[in-house]
Amino acid sequence: MSEVNIGITKEVMDKINVHSVSELKAEQVYCFRVLLCDNEVDRDFEKFTRKSLEKLAELFVGRTGIFDHNNQSGGQTARIYETEVVDFPDKTTADGEVYSALMGYAYMVRTEQNKALIAEIEGGIKKEVSVGCSVKKRICSICGADGAKGGCSHLRGKTYGGRLCFVKLEEPVDAYEWSFVAVPAQRAAGVTKVYAEGGSEDTENRRLMEMADAACDELRADIIRLGCFLGGEAYDAQGMDIYGLIRLKRQLEKELRSKNSGGSRRVSVKKEADLSFKV
Numbered sequence: 001m002s003e004v005n006i007g008i009t010k011e012v013m014d015k016i017n018v019h020s021v022s023e024l025k026a027e028q029v030y031c032f033r034v035l036l037c038d039n040e041v042d043r044d045f046e047k048f049t050r051k052s053l054e055k056l057a058e059l060f061v062g063r064t065g066i067f068d069h070n071n072q073s074g075g076q077t078a079r080i081y082e083t084e085v086v087d088f089p090d091k092t093t094a095d096g097e098v099y100s101a102l103m104g105y106a107y108m109v110r111t112e113q114n115k116a117l118i119a120e121i122e123g124g125i126k127k128e129v130s131v132g133c134s135v136k137k138r139i140c141s142i143c144g145a146d147g148a149k150g151g152c153s154h155l156r157g158k159t160y161g162g163r164l165c166f167v168k169l170e171e172p173v174d175a176y177e178w179s180f181v182a183v184p185a186q187r188a189a190g191v192t193k194v195y196a197e198g199g200s201e202d203t204e205n206r207r208l209m210e211m212a213d214a215a216c217d218e219l220r221a222d223i224i225r226l227g228c229f230l231g232g233e234a235y236d237a238q239g240m241d242i243y244g245l246i247r248l249k250r251q252l253e254k255e256l257r258s259k260n261s262g263g264s265r266r267v268s269v270k271k272e273a274d275l276s277f278k279v
Contacts (some may be wrong), residue, residue, distance in 0.1 A: 001053055004223075005082070005090070008026040008029065008031055011030065012024070012026075012105075013026055013079075015081045015105075016029060016031075016081045018081070018141070019046050019062055019081055021080055021270075024109065024138075025077070026172045027150060028109055028110055029107045029108065029109055029110060030107065030108050030109075030110050030114075030118055030261055031105065031106065031107045032105075032106055032121070033102055033103055033104070033105050033106070034103070034104050034106055034178070035101050035102070035104075036054070036056070036060060036083075036102045036104045036131050037054070037101075037131050038095065038097060038099065038100060038101040038102065038177055039052075039053060039092060039093055039097060039099065039100045039101075040093045041094040041166045042097060043215040044156070045156035045157045045164075045165065046138075046156070046166060046167045046168075046170050047093070047095070047166060047167075047169065047209040048102075048168075048172075049168055049169070049170055050097070050098075050100050051170070051186060052135070052169055052170055052172050053085045053265075054085055055171070055172045056083075056102055056131075056133060056172050056175055056235070057072065057085050057270070059084040059133070059172060059174060059175035060080050060083050060085040060102070060104055060131070060175045060178070061080055061082065061083055062079065062080060062081075062083070062166050062235060063076040063079070063080050063175050063176070063177055063178060064077075064078070064080075064177055064178075065080075065106060065177065065178050066077065066081050066107075077108055077114065077117060078108040079105040079106060079107060079108070080106050080178070081104065081105055081106070081107055081254065082104075082105040082195070083099050083102060083103060083104050084102075084103050085100055085101070085102055085107070086101050086103055087099070088098065088101070088102045089269055093163065093165075094168070095141065096162065097272070105176070125214075129173075130178065131175070131177075131178045132176040132177050132178070133172055133174060133175045133176060134172065134173050134174040134176070135148075135169045135170060135171055135172050135173065136148065136170070136171040136172075136173055137169075137170040138151070138167045138168070138169060139166075139167065139168040139169075139170055140152050140154050140165065140167060140168075141163070141164070141165055141166045141167070142160050142163060142165050144155045144203070146255075147167060147250070147253075148215075150254065150257075151187050151250060151254070155246060155247065156246055157246070198249045201270060216245055217244035219246065219249055220245065222249055223245065223248055223249055223252060225258060226249065226252035226253065227252065229256055230252065230255060230256060230259065
């Protein structure tokens with residue numbers, strides 16, 4: 001762990017004030033850096049490409065932070081004022097690429113109402129985040145088929161001829177928000193720096209343990225949502241393993257695409273990350 005005096009500079013405040021109605025001063029804001037997402041294969045056996053991260057970097061500037069993807073305005077907590085994609089040449093992903101991460105620089109206004117939230121962030125209680133975005137392509141790593149156009153028979157998480165099957169998320173078209181959530185999908189991400197006016201920062205990297213059961217819970221939640229879109233039919237997915245859940249979700253997604261064949265082919269996805277830091 002290292003400690004570096006950093007402070008909130010005038011340049012930082014100029015970028016923050018682009019998003020504020022009245023001009024804010026350094027002592028009025030609380031700032032931190034968050035690793036929003038990366039190009040590693042995650043627990044859902046999906047990954048953003050390096051090019052996708054670059055596009056998301058553009059799209060996430062100005063996006064707000066909320067809770068559990070609840071888009072009520074009262075849940076807004078922070079806003080991204082700057083982003084960058086950082087490469088780590090000494091680290092590689094599961095599929096052998098140089099590891100890259102999308103960093104977001106966020107701020108919130110210090111108020112009596114969010115004192116507790118800031119304390120929870122600094123204490124490591126509120127640390128996991130998830131990003132919501134839309135992509136045009138979901139490419140199979142084995143055969144190159146686009147899941148947004150019907151997909152293929154390969155199953156994410158299985159190995160074919162020594163190659164892991166996963167989905168590459170390509171061509172982002174929108175970034176909705178980023179949220180504090182209970183269970184993350186990505187394993188190595190999060191808030192890495194906290195800035196204070198005239199203060200200091202500590203950096204600390206943490207990795208979460210594998211949570212296969214949490215990934216299954218996410219798939220079951222997706223299946224429930226898809227069932228609602230398909231007329232409210234309930235699907236019994238409690239006894240299925242992850243591969244059965246993936247197959248059922250793909251089947252329902254295909255049925256929904258057929259039902260809405262005249263509409264947009266955009267696919268909404270959520271990618272989660274872990275906040276990890278200490279002031």
